Amino acid sequence: MSQNDRNTPLNTDTTKIILDSISDGVFTIDYNWKITSFNRAAEEITGICRQDAIGCHCWDVFRSNMCEQGCALKKTMDQGKPFVSSSAYIINTQQKKIPITASTSLLIDKNGEVLGGVETFRDHSVVEALRKELTGGVRVGDMVSNSSAMKNIFNILPQIAESDSSVLIEGETGTGKELMARAIHNTSHRKDCPFVAINCGALPDTLLESELFGYKKGAFTHAVKDKPGHFALADNGTIFLDEIADTSPAFQVRLLRVLQEREYTPLGGIAKEQSNVRIIAATNKNLTTMVENKEFRQDLYYRINVIKISLPPLRHRMEDIPYLVDQFISRLNLRRNKMIQGLSPEVLAAFMAHDFPGNIRELENIIEHAFVLCAKEFITMAHLPPSLAAKSGPGAGENKNPVAAAQTKMITDALKRNNNNRNAAARDLGIHKSTLFRRIKKLGIQL
Structure with a gap:
């Protein structure tokens, strides 16, 4: 050249x-x-x-x-x-x-x-995936967790999804029962077919029956044409029956017949229609106690309770709060065209001290409230709802290490659940007992 x-x-x-x-x-x-x-x-x-x-x-x-x-x-x-x-x-x-x-x-x-x-x-993407792997968080669908209880559920989720058996999901309001149902559906062989959800407690019997089973023209006033129900719309897919404990005994009989015979009759119809759907039910109540008190049909309970998943409340999985917050912030940044990066240490410490009676839904609502007020990179105490900020008190979270606060609460909760048995608490937390002893000593936890 x-x-x-x-x-x-x-x-x-x-x-x-x-x-x-x-x-x-x-x-x-x-x-x-x-x-x-x-x-x-x-x-x-x-x-x-x-x-x-x-x-x-x-x-x-x-x-x-x-x-x-x-x-x-x-x-x-x-x-x-x-x-x-x-x-x-x-x-x-x-x-x-x-x-x-x-x-x-x-x-x-x-x-x-x-x-x-x-x-x-x-x-x-690779760096972010590695970061999540190193921090221990596990993601399934729209759910993310680092708690041992949730990881145990995630581990058996593929086997549950592979089966066509009915599933009962129990958990307090706001624990993510519908997200769990969707995760089961999206992992199953039915994932390419519809997932249809209905809140059974929000409708009276007659309307609930017409919504689920559909109706024929002339079945009642204003029924001017046939309308397919949720069972027809969910054909070959999954139907999610939320708040099933709130249904009446009369409706429970009708639903039991569908589960037993895999067929149903639309309102005002004569011919029976076949049903090929998977049933996933959910409740925030204790169905076992309701069966004992004859408030829920025992035969229906055994039909829907082939596989049971019990979702822990957020106060029993406080280590998940940073992962959940990160997920909500990322989602709201996209929706609101913002670039908020996270929480201040004071806010994280306040979250760790809160019991979250509304569970994950309450946490999500708090983050959304903060997004309305926050115009900076980090959410501070000034952006929290007044009730939470007042409960935290002046200077809440100051001079506290939020990571240490989270670990302390996680360990003390595990000890309470296991009657201060440290070996059982270590198994509950998914760590070795010697690791638990070291953390108890380091954090100064009084037994």
């Missing part, structure tokens, strides 16, 4: 080859926010080919949480200097959230004229 060749500026084809050779995604935009170039790594990360991306607005391609607020590229275009965003994600063509870091700068030609902006972004 001659000296002249070495001094020749890189042509467009050479630049394209170089950009396509790097592992980071790179794209450029003009002043109308339309994409003017898109390298191969950007195609692989987003799932969108170069031809479809070029000429589109960048927010239509990336659908990132920073597109409408906190956009690093917009800051670069407005202020003329580079920026880095370390807490961002995009949504690819498979609707999967991809965590990224993004670096932006102005796109300037050889004459010093600004042509637009350039952004380089890196896929951190």
